[in-house]
Amino acid sequence: MDSFVIDNVNAILEDGIRNDAAVRVEDGVIAAIGGRGELKGEKTVDGEGLYLSPGFIDLHVHGGGGADFMDGDAAAVRTAAAAHMRHGTTTIVPTTLCAEDKELAGVFDAIIGFKNSPEARGLPRIPGVHLEGPFISPGEAGAQDPEYIKKPSREACDKILASAKGELLIWTVAPELEGADLMCRRLRDSGIVFSAGHSDATYDEAVRAFAAGFTMATHVYSSMSTIIRVRGERVPGLLEASLLCDDVTCEVIADGRHLPEPLLRTIVRMKGADRIVLVTDAMRGAGMPDGEYLLGSRREGQRVLVFDGIAHMPDGISFAGSVATADRLVRVMTKTAGVPLHDAVKMMTKNPAREIGLSDRRGVIKEGYEADLVLFDGDINIKSVFIGGERTV
Numbered sequence: 001m002d003s004f005v006i007d008n009v010n011a012i013l014e015d016g017i018r019n020d021a022a023v024r025v026e027d028g029v030i031a032a033i034g035g036r037g038e039l040k041g042e043k044t045v046d047g048e049g050l051y052l053s054p055g056f057i058d059l060h061v062h063g064g065g066g067a068d069f070m071d072g073d074a075a076a077v078r079t080a081a082a083a084h085m086r087h088g089t090t091t092i093v094p095t096t097l098c099a100e101d102k103e104l105a106g107v108f109d110a111i112i113g114f115k116n117s118p119e120a121r122g123l124p125r126i127p128g129v130h131l132e133g134p135f136i137s138p139g140e141a142g143a144q145d146p147e148y149i150k151k152p153s154r155e156a157c158d159k160i161l162a163s164a165k166g167e168l169l170i171w172t173v174a175p176e177l178e179g180a181d182l183m184c185r186r187l188r189d190s191g192i193v194f195s196a197g198h199s200d201a202t203y204d205e206a207v208r209a210f211a212a213g214f215t216m217a218t219h220v221y222s223s224m225s226t227i228i229r230v231r232g233e234r235v236p237g238l239l240e241a242s243l244l245c246d247d248v249t250c251e252v253i254a255d256g257r258h259l260p261e262p263l264l265r266t267i268v269r270m271k272g273a274d275r276i277v278l279v280t281d282a283m284r285g286a287g288m289p290d291g292e293y294l295l296g297s298r299r300e301g302q303r304v305l306v307f308d309g310i311a312h313m314p315d316g317i318s319f320a321g322s323v324a325t326a327d328r329l330v331r332v333m334t335k336t337a338g339v340p341l342h343d344a345v346k347m348m349t350k351n352p353a354r355e356i357g358l359s360d361r362r363g364v365i366k367e368g369y370e371a372d373l374v375l376f377d378g379d380i381n382i383k384s385v386f387i388g389g390e391r392t393v
């Protein structure tokens, strides 16, 4: 049996932080949790009084380390996954943009090929793909190419499902589009998580979508409808519905740039610690120095500039995407938004695991759970990463 103990840590457990703790890992699984010096294994790793947290789970990420998943080859998947792993991510959900059918199929093939290859060992787990589009509102396209936006249809949907080969995990769809709720009702029980986003939905349309089976809202405040006035009357939008409907889990890009502190605090007050998942929504410039990068694929991407911790459109007026990593999200939530560390970590571990149906094995430090673990200091600087009990950073 392959066993070791990570001793002398402040373990971030499901119900709180246990100081002076130790965790024993056996065959890639958490086998025991105890006090400092209490557990024995074949080897001992000195945790040096650092925090020991479940590995971070990022449900929305386009790239990093200079690569974008839309590049469509195994090297890009490896590079982006490795870049985020250095910042604590142990489960990553590669996220696509609206693109030609053929291009999208190639991206799926590259991700599937990679995750089933020996190369994937020692890198973050890939439970599936997050498809951001193509059934989105042209009025809320954000940085997506409007040319590839589609209206929901049985035919277009089935084509995507065929190229996804069972790897479609999260689907961002604008729920107000005709046929979107039907699609959700048809597919929600097949393991696809529907997230409302890039949307012009009114409040009522959004509430109907949540009743139809949409369980998440994609990057709240960004590319989603909010209050408009119709003949003087205020009509709330998807934002208000996402914040108000208790069962809906909201993606939050907590890079400290997309959402200022008052909005982060508003979300926390509305949703509580259980209905927030922190996401990077990172482009290829994540984990890289400032400079010029392509937003989107190598073939079709547009040039953007990364500085001051975010990507900017060349016009300098609008943002072109985040360059965040998971450690930064936890740091911003604790230091800027004033969220207790235990809750911020939950938003990056237990909550995303639950949303994608992995709450029985991942996202918590608990006996019998996968030993995906990170060690970090009080400023959330990552010191070590373990995936399935294997030290990878």
Ligand SMILES: [Zn+2]
Binding pocket: 060, 062, 095, 132, 281
């Ligand atoms: Zn995105």
